[in-house]
Amino acid sequence: MTRPFHLGWFLGNSYGVHGWRQAWGGTTARDWAKPDLQVDMVRALERACFDFLLLEDSLFVPDNYGGSTEFYLSRALRAPKNDPLPLIPLLAQATKHLGLVPTISTSFYPPYLLARLIATLDLMSDGRVGCNFVTSTAARAAQNFGLQDHIEHHRRYAMAEEFVTLVTKLWESWDEDALPMDAAAGVFADHRKVHPVDFQGEFFASRGPLNTARPPQGRPVLVQAGSSPQGRHFASAQMDVVLAAYSTVPEMVEFRADMRRRLAERGRDPDSCKCMFVIAPCLGETRAEAEERFARRQAAKQASPELVLAQMASLTDIDFSRFDLDAPIEELTTNGQQGTLRQFLAQGRTLREIARNYRYGMDDLIGTPDDVAARMDEIMQEVGGDGFVVTGPVTRRYLAEITDGLAPALQARGLMRTGYASPTFRANLFEF
Ligand SMILES: Cc1cc2nc3c(=O)[nH]c(=O)nc-3n(C[C@H](O)[C@H](O)[C@H](O)COP(=O)(O)O)c2cc1C
CATH class of the missing domain: 3.20.20.30 (Luciferase-like domain)
Structure with missing residues (x-):
């Protein structure tokens, strides 16, 4: 209903x-x-x-x-x-x-x-x-x-x-x-x-x-x-x-x-x-237009993992520039945003992978x-x-x-x- x-x-x-x-x-x-x-x-x-x-x-x-x-x-x-x-x-x-x-x-x-x-x-x-x-x-x-x-x-x-x-x-x-x-x-x-x-x-x-x-x-x-x-x-x-x-x-x-x-x-x-x-919905006049815009948004994210890492650094007080982007990331702890860090680290094995996969909220409503x-209706019905x-x-x-x-x-x-x-x-x- x-x-x-x-x-x-x-x-x-x-x-x-x-x-x-x-x-x-x-x-x-x-x-x-x-x-x-x-x-x-x-x-x-x-x-x-x-x-x-x-x-x-x-x-x-x-x-x-x-x-x-x-x-x-x-x-x-x-x-x-x-x-x-x-x-x-x-x-x-x-x-x-x-x-x-x-x-x-x-x-x-x-x-x-x-x-x-x-x-x-x-x-x-x-x-x-x-x-x-x-x-x-x-x-x-x-x-x-x-x-x-x-x-x-x-x-x-x-x-x-x-x-x-x-x-x-x-x-x-x-x-x-x-x-x-x-x-x-x-x-x-x-x-x-x-x-x-x-x-x-x-x-x-x-x-x-x-x-x-x-x-x-x-x-x-x-x-x-x-x-x-x-x-x-x-x-x-x-x-x-x-x-x-x-x-x-x-x-x-x-x-x-x-x-x-x-x-x-x-x-x-x-x-x-x-x-x-x-x-963070991604809208277009047609579905194809929205998908193209989303693909561009994703490409921009992949091109600069530093942006995601720097933002996460400011939320967790962890300097992610110290780590090799392509090495498996160790378990990290913070006195900053703990839930945010946990969600972040769960996105992949290496920092590059994590930065590529990281999403703040539901950003694939396209x-x-x-x-x-x-789709929002379906989500609310499920949740x-x-x-x-x-x-x-x-x-x-x-x-x-x-x-x-x-x-x-x-x-x-x-x-x-x-x-x-x-x-x-x-x-x-x-x-x-
Ligand atoms: C939608 C949303 C808005 C938030 N707004 C702020 C904010 O304005 N300022 C701030 O310092 N933290 C903000 N936070 C961070 C939270 O207050 C909290 O520190 C973060 O979710 C981690 O909490 P945790 O350590 O309990 O996991 C926001 C978080 C969310 C999800």
Whole structure:
């Protein structure tokens, strides 16, 4: 039976450089520091009835590949990158319904400031904000915040869970009816309905209450994307959405089953957390055109394995330039992104093979918009998940292909919403 699913967009490199040396990039690279591309994006995503835009973020200039920043800076990989938070009010002003999800680091942001920042944005946007909680995985990021070495992977997740607990308590420190705004009685806020939280945890402490009011959604939408057992455990505690980048249906099935088991173990309704999967469709007006474009995409990947290896180096803090591309690769461990490294190493025997085979999410959805819509339907039926997040190198052309090509094809099949029933992001997300 056809049932609609949710669509989000995961904007990798976020408020950084897009379309650099890319066909159809237009002026996006030159205008990287202006908000125009992201403003155009949210208008297009809302027209197409997406649930949300998620803005990735990271807090370092990588030098993991070859021990130099050169590879990254010369290609504008991960830097320069602006802070995505100041974009949110502009994106909210350009839209009425779309959910907006900035990324923040639970390892380096003070919870009180984050609770206040997200509450402010939720109040400004009438309940359309979420938050992607990441632990920040790079040692270089830790060094930007005064640490010599990064906090250990599992401990970071324990901190993250406590961080989110505190943030939600701060959001709840104002009762729903704390603002009578009764001019006749001279009471704007009712002091009996604003409470300290007196939180004393292992990693964080805060007295509270928050000095801004309760966010309209109560809890802005909580998002997370870790894939290790610790990442999944964290997601199962409080998250509303968990994102995963798998390239095969069996991996998606395993992930969702495991998440549902973990949610139930924590006493939560398994349907209270949406599982969404990363896709990067390759579209054409005909199937042959799409296949030709995909073949070109693959050829570009094969021609420069360094690009994949340098990107993976910045996610795992492993300098892959140290290894022979054609020798069998040894077992490696990381204090960075553990699930990502595991998935990466499973792609082949040698680094060249791995780089050639490596896929971020499901990138082999190839065809006309209707072909791809049909395949997405099949995948959701097999996985039983809640939808997809689209990603890929962003140009306005790629954006239009998805929002003006794929989205209408999904809508024609009854697989995607054609309007927003509720005023808030959370209510739309849990409408189905
Ligand atoms: C769709 C998606 C979006 C992500 N966004 C970010 C991000 O913005 N910033 C970041 O530091 N990590 C991001 N990550 C990485 C995850 O937060 C996490 O570190 C990674 O999946 C590895 O987690 P693990 O060590 O638990 O396996 C993202 C991952 C996925 C799949």
